[in-house]
Amino acid sequence: MTAEEKSKVYNFLKTASSWSYGYPSPTFKEEPAFEDDIEIPEEHEEIKAQEQVQVQPQISQIPAEQNSAEKVPSQGATLESIAAKIALCKNCVLCKARTNTVPGEGVKNPYVMVIGEGPGEDEDKTGRPFVGKAGQLMNMAFQGLGIKRQEVYITNIVKCRPPANRVPEQDEAETCLNYLRNQVILVKPKVIVLLGSTALKNVLGKEYSITASRGKWIEQKGIMYMPTWHPAALLRDENKKIEFWKDLKVVVKFFNKSGVEDEK
Template identity: 45%
Template sequence: MTPGEKMAFLKNYLGDCQRCRLSQSRSRIVFGEGDPSARLMFIGEAPGFHEDREGRPFVGKSGELLTGMIRGMKLSREQVYIANVVKCRPPENRNPSPTEIQECRPFLQKQIAVVQPEIIVTLGLFATQTLLGTEGRIGDLRGRWHDYQGIAVMPTYHPAFLMRDEAKKRPAWEDLKMVMRRLGLG
């Protein structure tokens, strides 16, 4: 099967997931989108209000900022793959529980296995801690390379955080410039 067929199979297997309590309050599952053969993958925490309504990752205000960041890297959303740690919106935008993460983890792991990106950019503390299995602070983890099963990982600030703290936009851009250099994008 092609990566696209594998991703479609995985999405179909997820189906109308009822594996955890997040299914009780969501409108739509937000599986992920983009190029299933992308060299670069972005992973966030969980869908928000707008993502839950549209069934697509990063489509609200923070999504607009992420799209601008991707364009700044001379790429488009169609050239990268975007996913979240969990596929359903937690009520009140709370962090997903360990049980909810555990139920969704196999799907994220399979998405990563299908895409086989050269680089993963984790967006925010929660996604970074979940993927890397660490309890470090994002300020301490960002700006340097990490490893996830042989894949280079660059943690950076979540776009929603960048909208609240404009001073962090420059460090986030420095993180993305390191990704660009590693991918040979300039």
């Protein structure tokens, strides 16, 4: 890691810590003088990356059995038409208290798709995903790692805010999974980042634990999945921040390397 990267991590953690306290963090005072790490030979990095990849062909991508309404997008379907259907959806109780639906946003055919749990208060007000404190923290990590938010696609398991930001009930998640499945089919991402336990379990299966799975690649049907902490968890637990950063950095290294290889 370079001195510049260390500085970005330090400032990311400093801001997140200050948000956790509600005032300037006493843990982070003057920024130390960072130095570049000794560079690890490329062949060692490749071996390490290969060890992290877990190929699990028995797992179905966003399992169909979780949603009896599974369908492929109708001919001519677009992300906009799916968003329009979501706006009219009244298939579960979450529709009763919503201000806006939050279908997702970003570009079609991005390299990376991000899937979280569900909208919070700020997202419900604006109709946009990850615009509250957790989203701002994610944006800081994106910026520090050179990820442009406008070049990824961001969505959630459920498209309406659960009351008091509670975890979505299983029937609520299953009702929305068809929308998510169709979004994945249309977006065609190469990498999907799963933020938190709800996203992980609803996309890859209930047997998965976010604690055991985070930071490890899971490959399925040509898509690489990277589970990591939900940004909201970083506001509650300082120890998760550096792990979140490291997990996203692995994603950046993966698509940077893939991009170079694709051009050859």
